[in-house]
Amino acid sequence: MKSRVSLDGILPVDKASGMTSHDVVAIVRRAFSTKKVGHCGTLDPLATGLLLVTIGKGTKIQDLLMSEDKEYIGTLRLGSITDSQDAEGAILERRSVPHFSALQIEKAFCQLTGDFYQIPPMVSAIKRNGVPLYRLAREGKNVERTPRFVHVHAFEILSVRLPEVDFCVECSKGFYVRTYAHDIGMILGCGAYLQSLRRTRSGKFSLHGATTVEEVKNSSWDLLKRRVLSLPVVSRLRSA
Numbered sequence: 001m002k003s004r005v006s007l008d009g010i011l012p013v014d015k016a017s018g019m020t021s022h023d024v025v026a027i028v029r030r031a032f033s034t035k036k037v038g039h040c041g042t043l044d045p046l047a048t049g050l051l052l053v054t055i056g057k058g059t060k061i062q063d064l065l066m067s068e069d070k071e072y073i074g075t076l077r078l079g080s081i082t083d084s085q086d087a088e089g090a091i092l093e094r095r096s097v098p099h100f101s102a103l104q105i106e107k108a109f110c111q112l113t114g115d116f117y118q119i120p121p122m123v124s125a126i127k128r129n130g131v132p133l134y135r136l137a138r139e140g141k142n143v144e145r146t147p148r149f150v151h152v153h154a155f156e157i158l159s160v161r162l163p164e165v166d167f168c169v170e171c172s173k174g175f176y177v178r179t180y181a182h183d184i185g186m187i188l189g190c191g192a193y194l195q196s197l198r199r200t201r202s203g204k205f206s207l208h209g210a211t212t213v214e215e216v217k218n219s220s221w222d223l224l225k226r227r228v229l230s231l232p233v234v235s236r237l238r239s240a
Contacts (some may be wrong), residue, residue, distance in 0.1 A: 007032060008056035009228040011064070012210040015043050015051045024213060028053050031216050031224055039066040041173070041202060046086055049199035050207050056226060068203030069153065070172045074194060076181035078163040081191040084123035085178035095190045097163045105165055108187040109155050117147035118179050150175045164195065204237045 021042045029037045038059045040052040049072075054062045079097040082089030123143055151172040158166040169180065178194045185192025187240055200207055200217050211219075211227050219227075229237070 006034065006056055007225060007228050009054075009058045009230045010205075010234050011053045011055060011216075011224075011228050012051050012205055012207075013051045013216065014207055014210040014212045016213050017048050019098060019213070019224055020044055020045055024051055024053060024216075027054070027213060027216050031208055031219075031221075038062050041070065041199075043199060044086065044088075044178070044197070046088055046194075047197040047199065049197075050202050050205065050210055051199070052202055058234070060194040061231070061234070065203060065223060067173050069170060069172055070175065070176050070199060071168065071201035072197055072199050073158070073166070073168050074177055074181065074197040075164055075166050076184060076192045077195045078165065078185060078190050078192045079205065080193055081182070081185065082193045084193075085121045085176075086194040087196070089123065091192070093191060097190045100160075100162065100188065102157065102160050105160055105188070106157055108184050109157065109167070111187055112180060112183060113155065115149065115151050115153045118150050118176055118183070119147050120145050120176060120185075121179055121182075148174055152180075165192075168200075204240060 009063070011028060013024055013028070015021065018146070021039050025037050027040050029035060032055060034055065036056050037058055038054045040054065040062055043049065043051055052065055054065070079095055080091050080097075081093045082091050083141065084090075122145070126145070152175075153170040153172075155170070156168040158168055160166075171177075171180075177197055181192050181194040215227075216224065220231075
């Protein structure tokens with residue numbers, strides 16, 4: 001194998017649907033022939049969009065990058081409640097959807113702005129006595145979860161096509177957009193789940209110029225090397 005100079009930095013990846021964040025990390029590890037790879041902020045298999053993959057010494061600033069605000073574009077579907085709060089879960093309840101006006105829906109979103117607490121979903125990687133909640137959920141268990149303090153900086157209703165609502169939200173770290181969709185459905189009284197989600201920004205990094213998973217798999221080493229943002233570049237972007 002050709003000798004390759006070790007790289008240190010961040011590779012912004014546009015994650016595809018149907019794969020885990022760890023799947024992306026494994027693909028990058030193979031592409032760069034290095035084990036020192038991590039990621040900043042897990043995206044569920046359902047979700048697509050920006051995943052910051054850390055390489056080499058870039059893993060040392062992983063926690064710093066994860067602490068920054070995020071932006072998402074999503075679609076919630078009114079009228080049903082699922083056990084995972086998204087489209088991949090089993091439907092627990094169906095309810096009729098009134099003919100909501102755009103103003104009524106906007107008022108529901110307004111109730112979840114600024115500072116508030118979220119109760120994380122059972123289908124999550126948060127651990128209880130060392131066991132991820134999603135494993136307990138698979139066993140049919142529902143345990144008490146500690147509410148998380150979160151913040152929504154801004155939101156925008158992009159489209160209302162009942163029973164679907166397209167939206168954009170800018171939020172703090174640790175924010176569950178699945179729970180956001182679920183809670184909005186509860187405010188409206190008809191239930192809701194997250195149908196689709198795409199992360200468009202993480203801190204100062206956006207999807208613009210992000211490398212697709214297929215490009216990571218199929219591009220040459222030289223091309224991939226040019227896609228990695230060096231640590232000095234990352235520092236300049238964050239301070240801009």
